[in-house]
Amino acid sequence: MTFVQLLNSFFDRSVSAFLTQIRPFGAIAAIVVCVGLILGAAPVQASKLSGGDRLIARQPSTEVRVSLGNGSDALKFFPDQFQFVAGKRYKLVLNNPSPQKHYFTAKDFADSIWTQKVEAGKVEVKGAIHELELKPGAEAEWIFVPMKPGTYSLRCTIPGHAEAGMVGTITITSDSQQA
Numbered sequence: 278m279t280f281v282q283l284l285n286s287f288f289d290r291s292v293s294a295f296l297t298q299i300r301p302f303g304a305i306a307a308i309v310v311c312v313g314l315i316l317g318a319a320p321v322q323a324s325k326l327s328g329g330d331r332l333i334a335r336q337p338s339t340e341v342r343v344s345l346g347n348g349s350d351a352l353k354f355f356p357d358q359f360q361f362v363a364g365k366r367y368k369l370v371l372n373n374p375s376p377q378k379h380y381f382t383a384k385d386f387a388d389s390i391w392t393q394k395v396e397a398g399k400v401e402v403k404g405a406i407h408e409l410e411l412k413p414g415a416e417a418e419w420i421f422v423p424m425k426p427g428t429y430s431l432r433c434t435i436p437g438h439a440e441a442g443m444v445g446t447i448t449i450t451s452d453s454q455q456a
């Protein structure tokens with residue numbers, strides 16, 4: 278059984294356990310789950326929903342934005358520090374407003390999350406993602422759930438860019454470290 282299959286079975290079990298607990302409201306809960314799936318980005322904290330983290334793969338996502346470079350061609354990520362909480366669902370919206378292409382490369386971070394999908398244009402990519410290349414003007418959305426707490430490095434792998442400062446830090450904290 279692969280890691281993702283394991284996760285999926287965990288999610289499925291948790292959701293059915295959740296639905297069983299609130300059986301009288303089962304139909305309503307199912308609708309809420311579907312709306313969550315479709316909208317994905319409602320600004321509701323999952324921890325405030327009944328069932329909380331058990332709805333991990335279906336909970337509303339928290340949107341975080343990052344720009345790779347800027348209009349005056351600075352070799353930087355904006356922002357360059359990120360903090361995510363394990364078990365929450367995020368939508369990282371990446372864009373490249375600069376005149377040249379850049380990479381968002383964070384291999385150890387990518388190994389520490391469960392990627393639900395990456396969407397770019399009309400294409401949706403599922404499975405493990407380690408690096409995203411964004412051409413000038415490109416935008417992509419990376420939807421994931423952080424799994425393993427730690428501090429991970431981010432860099433652009435175009436020669437010279439990381440050396441010029443196109444680096445960053447991504448931190449995953451565990452749920453219990455949150456106040």
Ligand SMILES: [Cu+2]
Pocket residue numbers: 352378379380433434435438443
């Ligand atoms: Cu770059």
